[in-house]
Amino acid sequence: MAGSIFGNIFKISTWGESHGKGVGVVVDGCPAGVPLCEEDIQIFLNRRKPGQSRFSTPRAEDDVVEILSGVFDGKTTGTPISLVVFNKTQRSSDYSEIASYYRPGHADYTFDMKYGFRDYRGGGRSSGRETIARVAAGAIAIKILGMLGISVMAYTKSIGEVEIDMNNFDEAEILKNMLYMPDRIAAEKASELVDAKRAECDSVGGVVECVVKGLMPGVGETVFNKLDASLAKAIMSIGAVKAFEIGDGVNVAKTLGSDNNDSFMINGAGKVCKETNHAGGILGGMSDGDDVILRAYFKPTPSIFKEQHTINKSGENIDINIKGRHDPIIVPRAVVVVEAMTALTVLDLLLMSMTSDINRIKGFFSDNAN
Amino acid sequence: MAGSIFGNIFKISTWGESHGKGVGVVVDGCPAGVPLCEEDIQIFLNRRKPGQSRFSTPRAEDDVVEILSGVFDGKTTGTPISLVVFNKTQRSSDYSEIASYYRPGHADYTFDMKYGFRDYRGGGRSSGRETIARVAAGAIAIKILGMLGISVMAYTKSIGEVEIDMNNFDEAEILKNMLYMPDRIAAEKASELVDAKRAECDSVGGVVECVVKGLMPGVGETVFNKLDASLAKAIMSIGAVKAFEIGDGVNVAKTLGSDNNDSFMINGAGKVCKETNHAGGILGGMSDGDDVILRAYFKPTPSIFKEQHTINKSGENIDINIKGRHDPIIVPRAVVVVEAMTALTVLDLLLMSMTSDINRIKGFFSDNAN
Amino acid sequence: MAGSIFGNIFKISTWGESHGKGVGVVVDGCPAGVPLCEEDIQIFLNRRKPGQSRFSTPRAEDDVVEILSGVFDGKTTGTPISLVVFNKTQRSSDYSEIASYYRPGHADYTFDMKYGFRDYRGGGRSSGRETIARVAAGAIAIKILGMLGISVMAYTKSIGEVEIDMNNFDEAEILKNMLYMPDRIAAEKASELVDAKRAECDSVGGVVECVVKGLMPGVGETVFNKLDASLAKAIMSIGAVKAFEIGDGVNVAKTLGSDNNDSFMINGAGKVCKETNHAGGILGGMSDGDDVILRAYFKPTPSIFKEQHTINKSGENIDINIKGRHDPIIVPRAVVVVEAMTALTVLDLLLMSMTSDINRIKGFFSDNAN
């Protein structure tokens, strides 16, 4: 079964390791007729690429994407779109030492247990570079959602104890600061925190929030393929995410029904809306027409420069000092990954939702009769 | 695509509505040779059935399961196992009124938007009775895991602000109190809280925790089908769950790498273990041999008896008073559902993991050569 | 993985054995709003039920279908439809002897090899009664296709050496004779053949042909999920089918390109059509707007009353005489099964085809905007 294929209708198949020849993705099930060029994808990859700031690894990758198939005359053809980013600056020598032991907080041990051995260079397949493929495919999903009037926007909500003030929320600020926070003041405080912890050879965690606007009601399938459940899987599949929530999330466990229920109402424009949005835009696993709001909780980067205890492959207790190029915080570069995974999930369920109602199916085929 | 099928190898297909003829599940992909009788399943269904306590709906269902196929001479045959629980006490008249409006916090509105109309009797397919099928199938998964030395145990961790004290943790207590809390004192306080809120025509939320013990390392697939991601989807697909976490969960966002990393060590018995388990037993999406620990955050029951605002199908703002049989808290009856969904996910990924390594595959077939 | 689930969007999950409590199917992914009652399904089941003629087993089953879920107010709700046919006249004693040996041409041996043991009563899961579930689900698919202007019709093309004369083709005749042949004269000759072979304690094979009319062009997915490939799997999954063909089928291997190519033309009505239909309505794996024509080749019933050689479970060579209730020919009762599997496949791919083109997707959602 393996695990590098995602989606039901808009399916992606990803591949590649940190220090292999490259990283890529095949998108199968992309509708035909979508205008697409490499620049559409590159702008998203640029948001996750290393070396953007002093908080990201100094590995200087260009991460230039190339479209190998599935686009003709500037439009998708409906057949598989193959995207590749070739690796440029693999320095495998950096990693030779880690072949012999298991880094705490990493997948080294579990890879060996599962597969009998592992590609230890830079984490191999478990490297953060794997997310390039997610972001590249997500860029296509975001473009398609945009054509249908749906936007997806993620940002850093908090880093360590530093959280954005929703009263200062400034969307334009997100792409301006190195931490992708929509609050300039919080971003400055967070920068100081990260600098301080890096100086201590340590790392910090944080929270990414993502909002989907313009999603029509009824997207998501009952019981097991609910929109929230599907988003949970998509987001939790990103390395380092340890918790996921929708709407009020963990806080609902301490509220009362009378506070948590969102009343429906007809607004001034005669449209159905809700007075509040504790539900985060999802009821019974289906979108309710309101903003979908989710949050991903990231652990601190496990690669820290402090001395740590662990074991080696010979079964001896040892102390290690990890070297190499590592971000002191995962969150900023993960923002666009959360955005990508959200878009991939929403688009897939949106396409699925087209077959829910026989009357709309009949309309579809009679509109398109020759 | 719809959404009532779950799993990749051990697949379940569920059906049924609150006020239809019954609720059931077909299990496809259950290995042959598993001893199975109805009592194996019934003991799990009894833990979720209504009328068990003053905190659950007084609807007096027996919820008796019947095996219709897939078992011969007391053992599973490897072919589909069909399980059914016929509904006994549907009182559709209770629900006729809700046909005309959209209850806050429920799926009424989204069902209508998606499907054009809905079975409004008791919530139809979005009723909590749908979970009978999950629990019945989960009972089989738990039995198989047990044969492989793996246990799954869930319990109520908190209700509203009342949380168990881990120092008082008493496993035997879980099945003794009506709230399935492993701490008698907390259970008493929580009972008082629920009573008080019910008296106010309100409802409360809470948290269920689940622990998997004995799981071998290497279960879970890299990238998208990680064990944690798959568990997230499974658990978030349970109605009313709004957040999911593994190990330290949301708290990791505020910790440092040096605190969050779990050091590996060789223990006294010469076995690999970890000094701590912040990771909740999962590294890189694969089990690491330690206990897998997850938490589900449940919202308060949306059906409350207080007056609420909403709209009707004619698009008018109205006030409603919900009637019928409703629990003031979802959590206690959901404990066994969390256990079931966890078991279904773990078993499915465990079976998947058998094909990870060619040397083990060769061993499998040479052991079994005629 | 098991094998009792079929389809991608319109998914069915079947269960049941010959001598168990019953046979059933859960349909997940049926669009909401389809008018459906038990009679819609029963008329198809009546065409495959035993005891209809002297060519079918005298087992007197009523095969009455019951809808357990997924239908409300006479229409499908979009949630799973559970259908069941309870077995009435299991006579397990008939089969006790076959527990000890492996019948030639049956799945007894392979079941034991795969699962370690088997439900030997009447073939258990490998019994022809399994097809009840296919026919029941297929009836729903046929109904939906009909709502979209698409018809599916199967009939017996040949039995042994007796083949219908296409010049005598009479659609009305199909349901009139016991062999479901659209040619009365051929049907009479075939009846004589079957009678003769039954008298010799032997059995005969035959061919079923199926025609789909009214299918719009573009149904079927490129490369692996082609319409013809998907139909091949669906039809070859019916027990006793040993060959499958589309259009001119096996004969194409001996033709020339200039004879086999179908020229496109604009007909008198200004519509695109083909001068011939050697292709059987499929080009590049997609429907071309012409009739889809397929054929299934069935082997003779393996249960014959002549003495046969085989082995028993103790590994001894033995001679056996099979007893019980068996048709001397499979074909007539399989006609409706071929029809069902064809419909299930076409509908599934038709629903899938709705997401092929972004312009049509945009049209779909703007037509349905609130």
Added chain:
Amino acid sequence: MAGSIFGNIFKISTWGESHGKGVGVVVDGCPAGVPLCEEDIQIFLNRRKPGQSRFSTPRAEDDVVEILSGVFDGKTTGTPISLVVFNKTQRSSDYSEIASYYRPGHADYTFDMKYGFRDYRGGGRSSGRETIARVAAGAIAIKILGMLGISVMAYTKSIGEVEIDMNNFDEAEILKNMLYMPDRIAAEKASELVDAKRAECDSVGGVVECVVKGLMPGVGETVFNKLDASLAKAIMSIGAVKAFEIGDGVNVAKTLGSDNNDSFMINGAGKVCKETNHAGGILGGMSDGDDVILRAYFKPTPSIFKEQHTINKSGENIDINIKGRHDPIIVPRAVVVVEAMTALTVLDLLLMSMTSDINRIKGFFSDNAN
């Protein structure tokens, strides 16, 4: 859903067009530890590459495969294997004319109907070059099957009316003649036939046979995922295949049960075997331990140089003369494609079969306990 992903456990995702940048495949679910290098794959690609003989297109492609991921230290790592063959000699100008009309026997019309437009260069995605990806992935499957003692061998059985004489069957001959026939005399006659038809600007069809030896009993899943049904889909998904059969295939329709049944017996070595193999090694959809034998019927190449009638995109009846590089027969180059698809299917179902029996599962995990 699209259609370029194949398999359940050993999954492949293919991409690429005739005149795009290249053709490739991502293999997800390949077990770790399989020794693999590019030469292992290249030897299979060399058997299908153009320009091998006077019967294949003179397009001079090297078709050199490159492994981009999933292999480390000479062994597969268990993570996705990305393979690519870059196109070298695209001459798009050859094809500019066909943009305006629909070639008979090709997918031009159906592509336009489904997707709204098409990549017309060399057939785009519907080109035979798509099969490079199948062969490359199939080479890995064949290697793994070989490690388990299973061989897969395909050859040309007939071309037009010229069929091999099974009495002259010479396996060594297959790779010696340009038509991949295991009978030198038949190969010479067939060569004359193809030469003659090419001289007449026409093309011929033929039959490929494939034999799987050494397959253990019990591979294949009951009901819908039968081994024969799965093989049917795999083989029918190859362009130009119009019929598929197992064992005696179409001939079973004219035999008697007493002739068609294969008696089981204990052979001299005390092993279970069958006296005959009319079934082609499959009973009840599962392998029975005997050779699996299948046949694929290919139509003549649709691109012929004779004048043909068709329509253009403006809806006018026109006459055309196809130009370009085209084989007068598809069969020889398709032999290795049939072998590849057979291997992919058998391996996938073989891996699936590991979870059929709880006792074997218990053995697997206890053998591998730490």
